[in-house]
Amino acid sequence: MDSAPLEAKRRLAYIPDEPFVYPKLTGWEFLRFMGDLYGVDPDAQRREIPKLLEQFDLAAQSGELLESYSHGMKQKLLIASVLLRKPKVVLFDEPTVGLDPRSIRRFKTLLAEIAAAGAAVFMCTHILDMAEKLCTSIGVLNAGQLIARGTVHEVKLLSKAPSSATLEEAFLALTEDAAGGLRPAV
Helix, strand or coil, rough: CCCCHHHHHEEEEECCCCCCCCCEEECCCCCCCHHHHHHCCCHHHHHHHHHHHHHHHCHCCCCEHHHHHHHHHHHHHHHHHHHHCCCCEEEEECCCCCCHHHHHHHHHHHHHHHHHHHCEEEEEEHHHHHHHHHHEEEEEEEEEEEEEEEEEHHHHHHHHHCCCCCHHHHHHHHHHHHCCCCCCCC
């Protein structure tokens, strides 16, 4: 990264839980801007942007200013902007916040497609059922410390939870142990 910071930035994408967009741009303009910013070929932009807008159900609103978009629409637009530039590493922070159930289902499919295309995908989520189904490797954080990591199966074994335990049950067992027992609600 130190030797080629611009190339590193092109290869890395971050999708925050609170999407930041430029409110005075339209959806189409935002995708073009992001494509230009990350060096996506203009011909590729002309081919891919309409497909992405359709894929995320944003085509009808693509000419509207982003200030009129809902949280979920902005989140979908950010994800589309990432797919446009095809990074090698993608970091998602609570990616499904603000998405409707149909969009969440599409997002799950997209995660698999991004990974299948060769990108490393990191996802921070509190939705452990989704993590259990989608992730090949899990890290458990507690109070800012990594307390367990491995495959879903390995994390379950580390938790000493029953073999039939869900990832959520394993997480609760691990964090209870790390906290010295459950803390009372305040």
